[in-house]
Amino acid sequence: MKDIYITKAYLPPKEEYVGMLDRIWETHLLTNMGPLHKEFEQRLKDFLGVPYCMAFANGHLSLETAIQALELKGEVITTPFTFASTTHAIVRNGLTPVFCDIKRDNYTIDPEKIEDLITEKTCAILPVHVYGQICDVERIQEIADRHGLKVIYDAAHAFGEEKKGIGAGSFGDISIFSFHATKPFNSIEGGAAVFTDYEVGVRLYQLKNFGFMGEDMVCGAGGNAKLSEFHAAMGLCNLEHYEEILAGRKRVVCRYRERLAGIKGLYLLPPQENVRENYAYFPVLFDEKEFGTGREKIYGRLKGEGIHARRYFYPLTKDFPCYKSRFQNVHTPVAEYVTDHILTLPLYDSLEDSDVDRICDIILRGNLNG
Numbered sequence: 342m343k344d345i346y347i348t349k350a351y352l353p354p355k356e357e358y359v360g361m362l363d364r365i366w367e368t369h370l371l372t373n374m375g376p377l378h379k380e381f382e383q384r385l386k387d388f389l390g391v392p393y394c395m396a397f398a399n400g401h402l403s404l405e406t407a408i409q410a411l412e413l414k415g416e417v418i419t420t421p422f423t424f425a426s427t428t429h430a431i432v433r434n435g436l437t438p439v440f441c442d443i444k445r446d447n448y449t450i451d452p453e454k455i456e457d458l459i460t461e462k463t464c465a466i467l468p469v470h471v472y473g474q475i476c477d478v479e480r481i482q483e484i485a486d487r488h489g490l491k492v493i494y495d496a497a498h499a500f501g502e503e504k505k506g507i508g509a510g511s512f513g514d515i516s517i518f519s520f521h522a523t524k525p526f527n528s529i530e531g532g533a534a535v536f537t538d539y540e541v542g543v544r545l546y547q548l549k550n551f552g553f554m555g556e557d558m559v560c561g562a563g564g565n566a567k568l569s570e571f572h573a574a575m576g577l578c579n580l581e582h583y584e585e586i587l588a589g590r591k592r593v594v595c596r597y598r599e600r601l602a603g604i605k606g607l608y609l610l611p612p613q614e615n616v617r618e619n620y621a622y623f624p625v626l627f628d629e630k631e632f633g634t635g636r637e638k639i640y641g642r643l644k645g646e647g648i649h650a651r652r653y654f655y656p657l658t659k660d661f662p663c664y665k666s667r668f669q670n671v672h673t674p675v676a677e678y679v680t681d682h683i684l685t686l687p688l689y690d691s692l693e694d695s696d697v698d699r700i701c702d703i704i705l706r707g708n709l710n711g
């Protein structure tokens with residue numbers, strides 16, 4: 342039987358992409374914010390329902406540049422339960438991450454625990470809408486306002502989501518998205534920063550292009566984070582198919598829920614109230630005592646059958662060898678528990694129901710309740 346991976350990148354019909362490439366051959370503009378790049382940003386802005394949207398070469402550089410644009414110094418309160426990129430972006434800006442615990446119910450940063458971590462050095466909060474779970478944005482903003490802190494959201498998992506009809510990128514000072522091949526919406530590599538303050542946009546624009554302000558005026562230690570026309574072309578094509586992609590993913594998630602909900606010892610994320618979800622991930626938390634089999638065994642059993650689930654997110658970023666003894670070791674018991682018990686199952690629009698059933702059969706085989 343064929344191997345099943347955690348995801349499978351979406352590709353549009355080839356003719357559509359080739360048709361888009363004709364426009365590049367006409368202009369010979371390959372990068373540097375060309376016409377497809379401009380069109381992509383415009384389409385994204387409308388789609389995401391945000392005032393400003395700036396495309397980047399990838400999600401990580403959009404986050405790194407967003408932090409740089411806010412000219413921060415000191416400590417950033419963040420979650421250790423995330424992809425490496427979130428913590429690296431803080432550290433690579435010369436800032437100190439302070440790790441805050443997460444909530445048991447949806448694994449996002451726990452606002453109740455943020456204030457205890459605030460010191461005179463704190464400059465920002467950097468939460469993650471992990472698995473597309475929208476953070477407690479109102480509470481976080483309240484805390485930030487009270488203490489004069491910036492808020493940057495890593496919204497890499499929240500593309501296309503809305504809370505009470507408001508685009509998921511509308512919270513905080515800046516939010517970033519990732520359009521990496523493994524994400525529900527891809528431009529091969531790609532990302533965007535979205536924001537409300539025009540001046541922030543000016544800084545971002547300069548910093549993603551070597552700090553250039555004009556033809557020969559350089560005003561900041563910028564990098565190169567420009568999205569090419571070829572990537573913008575893929576993004577434009579895939580955006581046209583987003584609703585189909587979403588429908589396919591929703592079908593898979595519903596099937597997983599049908600098969601795995603209500604089983605003792607398996608904890609699924611419940612649907613979010615008032616949120617238009619994007620079905621980006623399907624994490625399952627295994628309680629070995631209740632379920633009879635633990636995360637490691639299930640992971641190995643699936644692997645033995647050619648099914649590549651992933652231990653997203655394991656280990657916690659604060660436990661990476663490069664960070665472990667470098668930063669303050671805040672006790673984050675919930676994050677420790679979740680990282681040791683969670684497994685993210687394969688999920689993509691074209692995953693067949695029969696594959697989902699096979700995965701569920703393997704998980705449920707021989708457990709206490711099955």
Ligand SMILES: *Cc1c(COP(=O)(O)O)cnc(C)c1O
Pocket residue numbers: 399400401402423424426427469495497498518519520521530531532
């Ligand atoms: C994918 C991802 C990123 C980085 O995005 P790239 O486009 O791969 O650079 C950042 N944060 C989180 C939470 C991610 O999942």
